[in-house]
Amino acid sequence: MLTLATSVQYLKGVGEKRAELLAKLGIRTVGDLLSHFPRQYEDWSAVLPIASAPRGESICVRGTALAAPVERRIRKGLTLYTFSVSDASALMRVTLFNNPYAAQKIKPGEAYLFFGTLTGGTVPEMSSPLIESAETGARIRPIYPLTAGLNSKYIEKLVSTAMLALGEQLDRDLLPDSLRREQHLCTRRYALENIHFPADREALETARRRLVFEELLLLQLGLLGIKGRSLAETAVKVHRDYTEEFCSSLPFTLTGAQSRAVKDCVEDMRRSTPMNRLLQGDVGSGKTAVAACVAYTAIRNGWQCVMMAPTEILARQHQESLKKLFADKPNVRVGLLTGSLTKAQKRAVLEQVESGECQLLVGTHAVLSEAVQFAALGLVITDEQHRFGVRQRAALAAKGMHPHLLVMSATPIPRTLALMVYGDLDVSVLNELPPGRTPIETYAIDTAKRERAYGYIRKFLNEGRQAYIVCPLVEEGETDLVAAEAYAKQLAAGPFQGYTVGLLHGKMKAKDKEQTMRDFAENRLSLLVSTTVVEVGMDVPNAVLMVVENAERFGLAQLHQLRGRVGRGKYASTCILISDAQNAEAVRRLKVMCETTDGFKIADADLQLRGPGDFFGDRQHGLPELKIADLLNDMSVLHEAQAAARALHDGDPSLERPENALLRDAVATLFTRTGEQGLN
Numbered sequence: 001m002l003t004l005a006t007s008v009q010y011l012k013g014v015g016e017k018r019a020e021l022l023a024k025l026g027i028r029t030v031g032d033l034l035s036h037f038p039r040q041y042e043d044w045s046a047v048l049p050i051a052s053a054p055r056g057e058s059i060c061v062r063g064t065a066l067a068a069p070v071e072r073r074i075r076k077g078l079t080l081y082t083f084s085v086s087d088a089s090a091l092m093r094v095t096l097f098n099n100p101y102a103a104q105k106i107k108p109g110e111a112y113l114f115f116g117t118l119t120g121g122t123v124p125e126m127s128s129p130l131i132e133s134a135e136t137g138a139r140i141r142p143i144y145p146l147t148a149g150l151n152s153k154y155i156e157k158l159v160s161t162a163m164l165a166l167g168e169q170l171d172r173d174l175l176p177d178s179l180r181r182e183q184h185l186c187t188r189r190y191a192l193e194n195i196h197f198p199a200d201r202e203a204l205e206t207a208r209r210r211l212v213f214e215e216l217l218l219l220q221l222g223l224l225g226i227k228g229r230s231l232a233e234t235a236v237k238v239h240r241d242y243t244e245e246f247c248s249s250l251p252f253t254l255t256g257a258q259s260r261a262v263k264d265c266v267e268d269m270r271r272s273t274p275m276n277r278l279l280q281g282d283v284g285s286g287k288t289a290v291a292a293c294v295a296y297t298a299i300r301n302g303w304q305c306v307m308m309a310p311t312e313i314l315a316r317q318h319q320e321s322l323k324k325l326f327a328d329k330p331n332v333r334v335g336l337l338t339g340s341l342t343k344a345q346k347r348a349v350l351e352q353v354e355s356g357e358c359q360l361l362v363g364t365h366a367v368l369s370e371a372v373q374f375a376a377l378g379l380v381i382t383d384e385q386h387r388f389g390v391r392q393r394a395a396l397a398a399k400g401m402h403p404h405l406l407v408m409s410a411t412p413i414p415r416t417l418a419l420m421v422y423g424d425l426d427v428s429v430l431n432e433l434p435p436g437r438t439p440i441e442t443y444a445i446d447t448a449k450r451e452r453a454y455g456y457i458r459k460f461l462n463e464g465r466q467a468y469i470v471c472p473l474v475e476e477g478e479t480d481l482v483a484a485e486a487y488a489k490q491l492a493a494g495p496f497q498g499y500t501v502g503l504l505h506g507k508m509k510a511k512d513k514e515q516t517m518r519d520f521a522e523n524r525l526s527l528l529v530s531t532t533v534v535e536v537g538m539d540v541p542n543a544v545l546m547v548v549e550n551a552e553r554f555g556l557a558q559l560h561q562l563r564g565r566v567g568r569g570k571y572a573s574t575c576i577l578i579s580d581a582q583n584a585e586a587v588r589r590l591k592v593m594c595e596t597t598d599g600f601k602i603a604d605a606d607l608q609l610r611g612p613g614d615f616f617g618d619r620q621h622g623l624p625e626l627k628i629a630d631l632l633n634d635m636s637v638l639h640e641a642q643a644a645a646r647a648l649h650d651g652d653p654s655l656e657r658p659e660n661a662l663l664r665d666a667v668a669t670l671f672t673r674t675g676e677q678g679l680n
Helices: 015-024 030-034 100-104 152-171 177-182 188-196 201-229 243-247 256-269 287-300 312-325 343-355 390-397 415-421 447-462 484-493 510-521 556-563 584-595 599-610 635-651 658-672
Strands: 040-043 058-065 070-075 078-086 091-097 111-119 125-127 130-133 140-143 276-281 304-308 334-337 360-363 377-383 404-409 426-430 441-445 466-470 501-504 527-530 543-548 574-578
Touching: 030 152, 040 058, 078 100, 091 111, 140 152, 152 188, 177 635, 188 201, 201 635, 201 658, 243 256, 243 287, 256 276, 256 287, 256 404, 256 426, 276 287, 287 304, 287 312, 287 377, 287 404, 304 312, 312 334, 312 360, 312 510, 334 343, 441 447, 441 584, 447 466, 447 543, 447 574, 484 501, 484 527, 501 510, 543 556, 556 574, 556 584, 556 599, 574 584, 584 599
Parallel strands: 091 125, 276 404, 276 426, 304 360, 304 377, 334 360, 377 404, 441 574, 466 527, 466 543, 501 527, 543 574
Antiparallel strands: 040 140, 058 078, 058 111, 070 078, 078 091, 111 125, 111 130
16 A cells, blocks of 8 residues: 555656656655645646737747648758647747657647747747647646656656545644644645645645645744753753953953853853753854853853864864963863874873863864763853754763753854754854954956956965965866866966965865865965865964855855955955856845845845755755745744744643644654654
């Protein structure tokens, strides 16, 4: 018997090879197939008269073929098939290219629907339209996301086959009847039928709202489950606030935003449940100082702290920064644990951590290993949250008795998206830059001005400063995109001959990568040619210039992260974006970068330009992918789903009641796929 969990391979018309193609689309089961929603629709039901149909738009017209198509061979490899059709209003000429199969199906005197773009003058023309029988074609047709080897018609037919085979199973509704009625939602069967095969536009909207609500409800229930696990009572008690003692010896004054964030954290740590807080701030907003201040209060209350960074060089830089901040605090020892330490060095650090002699441990993923045993872990800090995800921070937290958790991120996220992605965390935002920070000037230029940019770079290198040049690719390929390896050689032999030029990319061995970053950080390299691996993990105050090649290839959030590698010291800094792109979206992105350095404004613009589906790139945040909800346009539904999820969670935290059983299974399946566990 076919079920939602059945492998799609066993559906009629699939087989092993097509199952492999479907898997590329994330379709492995029949349930996956039904959740593979159309990306858009062609409205064949809105038939327009030929005479009044607009030019240059995708439209549908109905016409009767006046004669069989005439074949004309234009040249080798190109054959045209032309014929005329008419409706009551006008004539239309139709041209098919190299399509004898479609031409043979056209019979004089029969009526057809033609979907395409109308062009031409007195006699309208349509080239290579989609053609259907007028008897059966007048409907709204789904267009699905595809991969090479599959077409939309095939998936449409497959969905129809699956729904027919599932029969009454489609009547099993995830949502309890009471909730569905309360939210004025259609049944799941109606939603699935009309998202794939809409009866009309109204039915399509009704179906979509139901499925968006369901998707966001499952996500929110999972996040509430994760958050609920952190509500177990913590053994980490913080009785006294040492913020004033720590700040009294700082060579600077905390900004208002930093002070508020520290206060939020200390208040969290005084509660009986663990702190679970996101510290979100732009590059240079002072997150490390906030973390040090909070760590000091934890340490003075008798607890150890650990900070995890995504790269070894960033971990070393954090350790150096923290050692300076704790320079006059002899009761605080800051240790470092990374993969490149010798066995003897690692053993010494591990002993200091286990004995409690090391109060603050900074490290890479190495701090997650079983060998790391804390005497009294009270506070876990992770930097660049989007590089880790829920599981890894949970692994760190498991090393103590429900320690407090502070997550830092320099990736500004619009409030709308933060509501979803960080639903398991409370949020503090650093929206002020410390005094003395010089704004980064940003300019967009075309490739014709590249030589002038080189001269500008040399001017600063001659003054002892350093620069980055970022490329989107590593090796030269068939595209005209600048490739890092070839470009680095070209620069070292040409415009930057006599300067020390380094190369950094993701395909390098970790040891070589760390060495290159260290050489640049210690000014043994003047110019670093890099791919986007430089986006996180480089803090070089002496680097004052960032040049980004083929800047149109990067999203706004990524360009902002790249730009954040400069302007980290006392020197005025510049970012130069090189692009010949003419399309409107690329031009708009570059314009936004030149207009503002505010990460939150940039994040909002990025969300509007690219949409939430692309906002996270390779989805390192560790949460389920949204299949139908659009957070840009579905915020009202998100709020409704959040309220419903809270009500369900308050009344039945583990969804154990019979009416919530299907919901519980769906949440567990959703989060298991991403490696998380959404319910207690």
